[in-house]
Amino acid sequence: MxxxxxxxxxxxxxxxxxxxxxxxxxxxxxxxxxxxxxxxxxxxxxxxxxxxxxxxxxxxxxxxxxxxxxxxxxxxxxxxxxxxxxxxxxxxxxxxxxxxxxxxxxxxxxxxxxxxxxxxxxxxxxxxxxxxxxxxxxEDLVEANTALQVSQSAxxxxxxxxxxxxxxxxxxxxxxxxxxxxxxxxxxxxxxxxxKEGGDVSLASRQNLWEQIRVGLDAVVKNPILRALAMANGVANIFWGAQLSLLLVYMTEVLKINSLWIGIIYACGNAGFLIGTLLAKRVLQWWGLGWSLCAVPLLSISGALLVPVAHGSFLEVALALAFAQFLTVCPLIIYHIHEVSLRQSITPDALQGRVNATTQVVSWATTPLGALLGGWLGEWIGIRSTLFLIVGGLLLAQLWLWFSPVRTLRTLPQEEE
Structure with a gap:
């Protein structure tokens, strides 16, 4: 089968x-x-x-x-x-x-x-x-999204x-x-x-554009699964954006890691991108959809925690950060494939564009906000302290999924009418 x-x-x-x-x-x-x-x-x-x-x-x-x-x-x-x-x-x-x-x-x-x-x-x-x-x-959405992610990884x-x-x-x-x-x-x-494409575009074309945007926002806000995904992604991206803005500064200014090792560290993240893509479908089979969306990001958060706690010799710190980068990226890609597949699965074809746009705009808007917040906190309380706060914020973001219907899903549900 x-x-x-x-x-x-x-x-x-x-x-x-x-x-x-x-x-x-x-x-x-x-x-x-x-x-x-x-x-x-x-x-x-x-x-x-x-x-x-x-x-x-x-x-x-x-x-x-x-x-x-x-x-x-x-x-x-x-x-x-x-x-x-x-x-x-x-x-x-x-x-x-x-x-x-x-x-x-x-x-x-x-x-x-x-x-x-x-x-x-x-x-x-x-x-x-x-x-x-x-x-x-x-039933093929996860595999299709995985194939597209493999190309992006490569x-x-x-x-x-x-x-x-x-x-x-x-x-x-x-x-x-x-x-x-x-x-x-x-x-x-x-x-x-x-x-031919599905969906009644003739009906949509007769509707007011701004009314259509409102309908798309309502579709996300009123659907408990879409709402939980959008909020979890939006809140998490604040803190991932904050970490992204500080990581390079932390490695070069605080840990004094040279450019050669920085390249190796980021290469480990790219390897995690590819391996996570290849594991996505198998993780779905092992854990089910709900647990993969709720539990897999905890592995990424543990990778984020490794960054401020890394200590020891230069080599030990560099290797720890390389592993942290891999551990951060690999589960995030698995989560992303399953999250996109779930969103596509439950969204009616006539609302696909607006629902995808709403969730993506939330992600796009919060990431630069997080970068600004990370820079400000880094100067105010220090980079290492901010990196610890980021871990706490990422854990809070996961609560949106744990206390939602997402956690109980085993497979991709049917499209909602």
Whole structure:
């Protein structure tokens, strides 16, 4: 039975095309993740403030347009949105090497291009997450999300190295051509997908956009499972954002860890990303859905606790932090796959875009808030003390799941009407 389910997923041509498209574009994006800031630094000699502004402009569309995009995704067919997002990013990314070649590239142009690339990325992320449940059976959602996460894991692990080689060969702005091509190839695979989407988009298109956004918010707030997931993620991301803002400073300034070991520590996190992805389906079989969502994050929290308690010789501390990074990331990926699959499973197709947008905006909004909070607390009470407080906050976030219907779930429930 297990074999037949696995075979049925990979024999579905539409899912295979979506997975191929995502895999190609993820590896392409690994180039831009490195090449875009290097273009700003090495070619345009950007200041630290300009670098911060450049990166912020790539993220701010998530907060500005998340709710609107979610409602729009439910008003129209999702596959054309994926095509528009991919082809749009193909053009915008191609402009960077073109402007550089013509000596017209300035930091202001990078600001504008990165902002609109961010807008298109928000559209693609919400539309693709909402599109997946119409491509595969409910029982295959965990396996489908796992496959997509495997691609992301591989891109995160191998992508930077490949990007570094590519940049070394052709310079940073010219390397971005590779990402532009990857989005064009992604669009080709999505264009070749067949079949019809579910959901009554004709009804949604007749409704007021702001009323649709309110309906999406209500769907999350009034559903005890969706509400618990959104609140747990939102609160947890405050504290994960705080830890993220302090971790590098803690390692370099407090523990005096050198850049070589910092690279090794983060590599262990990437390994945890891949292993967690591969273990997700098996953990679901061992523990059931509810326990995997409630208990698995406790392993990540124990990894966060290892960071401030690590002590001993330089080697002992470095190895402890490497293990902590692995222990933090691996369970978080397992949780993420199950959480997304549960959300997709119980959300009606007509609400997929708005529900996904609502939960993602909550996560996007609280992470930078946590980063600011972490920096402020780090200066006020010290970095190590703040890292201990973060562990307590992460434990509190889990209470939303423990005291909700999520804990009692064994398998993915049916879609709610």
């Amino acid at each position: 297990e074999y037949s389910r696995r075979k049925s997923l990979w024999s579905q041509s539409n899912f295979l095309k979506l997975w191929t498209a995502r895999t190609i574009s993820l590896f392409g994006s690994a180039i831009t993740t490195l090449a875009l800031p290097l273009t700003a630094i090495s070619i345009l000699h950007a200041t630290p403030f300009q670098m911060g502004l450049l990166l912020a402009l790539g993220q701010v569309p998530q907060l500005l347009f998340g709710f609107v995009v979610g409602a729009w995704v439910d008003r129209v067919r999702r596959r054309p949105l994926l095509l528009i997002a991919d082809l749009g990013r193909t053009v915008l990314l191609a402009l960077i090497p073109l402007l550089s070649f013509l000596h017209f590239l300035g930091i202001e142009a990078l600001y504008v291009l990165n902002f609109f690339i961010g807008v298109l990325s928000v559209i693609f992320t919400i539309a693709s997450t909402s599109f997946l449940p119409s491509l595969v059976e409910r 891109a995160q692990i191998a992508g930077p190295s490949l990007a570094g080689i590519f940049i070394q060969l052709v310079t940073a702005p010219m390397a971005i051509i590779g990402d532009s091509i990857s989005f064009f190839l992604s669009a080709l695979f999505i264009w070749r997908m067949g079949g």
